[in-house]
Amino acid sequence: MEVVAVVRRGVVRRAVAAGSAALAVVLVAGAAGTAGAAGGGPEADVAYHGRVSLAAGRLGILLIPENQGPAALPTATLRLRLSAELADRQPLVEGCARAGLREVVCETGALPEHGHGRHIGLALRLKERPSEVTLRIDTWWNGGATDRNVHNNRHVVLALDTGDVYAF
Structure with missing residues (x-):
């Protein structure tokens, strides 16, 4: 079972806990701020x-x-x-970690004022081949910043198993 730890400044780290039946999410001191x-x-x-x-079972x-x-x-x-x-074995890009059976968390990298963070590209394998998947995106941690407009960091996207691309 994978344990996800978010340490100072939101850096996502991965660790494996053998024999654990439940996912443990650990917030280390200094990382307890939430979005908004x-x-x-x-x-x-x-x-x-x-x-x-x-x-075909890939998101x-x-x-x-x-x-x-x-x-x-x-x-x-x-x-996310x-x-x-998600499939049991899940290769993820650096800065991302599995946070449950249906969840992944990723660090954004530095977010300059009026700028972009790192582009995050994921090819997630699913346990089965569903005809559709709903993806919910939100901010899990933002260093305690005040965000007065949380509507643009919360999205719900329905993707059909057609290979079509859905923008948000």
């Missing part, structure tokens, strides 16, 4: 744009994190939740 949290942190407007496609995702300001963020962590279970 008020007080103390800078004000930033995190947004996500991208594309999703589903074909392709290209995601571009963006910060519309007014302050820069050193990093943030986004969460699927309506279908």
Whole structure:
């Protein structure tokens, strides 16, 4: 079973816990801020744009994190939740980790004021071949920044098993 730890500045780390029946999500001191949290942190407007496609049990995702300001963020962590279970073995790009049977979290990299984070490309294998998958995208951690417009960092995308690309 995989344990996901988010350490200082939202860096996603992966560890394996043998024999554990439940997923443990560990928030290390200093990383307990959540999206939209008020007080103390800078004000930033995190947004996500991208594309999703589903074909033959594979979900392709290209995601571009963006910060519309007014302050820069050193990093943030986004969460991808699927309506279908992921395959047991799941190769993921650096900075991403599995956070459950249907969840993946990824760090965005630095989010400059009015700029983009790193492009995140995922090719997720699903346990079965569903005719459709609903993908929910949101900010899991943003360093305690205040985000007054959370509507542009929360998306729900329905992808049909046609290979067509759906933009958000």
